[in-house]
Amino acid sequence: MPTYLPVSYQVLNAEAAFFLKEANQDLMRNSSLQARTEPFFIQQARRMPSINASYGPMSVQQTIPLELLQSPGPFNGPSFTSPSSSISSSSPLPCVRMFAFHETQEVRGMCRLKGELGMCVAELEPLASWFNPSTVRHGRQRAPEQAQGTPVELYYMVQSTETGECSSEDLRKGSSMRTEHQGPMGYFSGPTPMQRIGSVRLFQPMSELRLDSNFVVMVPSRPIRQRETVSTFLALSTLSPVQIFTLR
Structure with missing residues (x-):
């Protein structure tokens, strides 16, 4: 294994921030004891965020320049990357469509891969009713407590485009509802099936x-x-x- 600089990073003053990892990341990029590079994405911040780097007992903190910050969206999903070896440099990068499912309801968002790394951030806005306690009970199972949040399943699919633009009309095609017999893995767009991202919980x-x-x-x-x-x-x-501490 190559040597690397064991520095710990932390984003401060941000409601949500994510450290990113490229799908085809070169292991030799950080194989140095002099420097280290870590890409990250800030979802939303009420104050100017800063980055803290620590190494043993030593640490340094610096405010993130305003020009590096992105405008926050209503609900930011994970960033998506595309392996450059599978896409021709003369072809436009594909679109990424993101889906969120709760019970029998669905919302969608999309973004187009761009830049040298072929990355984008898909955004979608959950329905207001999703933040209320669930009203569906399965058999004798009790309804989940409000403190546990509302479970939402996230999926995505990649779809090629000839024009280089992601059409909102294509996003609205198909059923906006799903039944118990139509799981998310049953949705297809051309040759690319849906891939599961994971589950999240929404809170009021x-x-x-x-x-x-x-x-x-x-x-x-x-x-x-x-x-x-x-x-x-x-x-x-x-x-x-x-x-x-003591809580009274």
């Missing part, structure tokens, strides 16, 4: 109440009825030195 919006520089309490944004059971979350800053 929360309001943040900062207690001090270490703790933040998150409570439901909507009004709370008397005798209603609600869930709250207590978050601890990743840079906090606090190891033990």
Whole structure:
């Protein structure tokens, strides 16, 4: 195995950020004890985000330049990469279509691979009803608790295009609903079937109440009825030195 610089990275002041890995990443790129490169994507940030790099007891932190930040979308899915060896340089890069399924409902989004790395970020907006507790019960199974969130399954497919543009008309073609006999793997677009990304859980919006520089309490944004059971979350800053605390 090649040697590498064992530096730990962390994105700060961002609601959601992802470190990316290329499908055909060259292992020798970071085979140096002098430098290391890590691509990342920031979904949304309320303050100017910064990057922290630490190596043993040493660390350094720097604010990310504004020109490197992308505009946030309503719901950002994972980034997609395409192996350059399978696509001709003279052909336009394909479109990536992303699907989110909840019970019998479906929403879609799309993006087109671009750039030297052939990457894009697909965005879609879940239905407002998805943030409510599920009303479907299977046999004797109890309805999931609101604190567990709403389960959503994510899939994607890659579709070639001759014009180099992703048509929104193609995205709306086909049924917008699925039944128990039509699983997501039954959907096809040309020769490319759907591929599963994974599952996520959606939660209702929360309001943040900062207690001090270490703790933040998150409570439901909507009004709370008397005798209603609600869930709250207590978050601890990743840079906090606090190891033990008492909750009253």
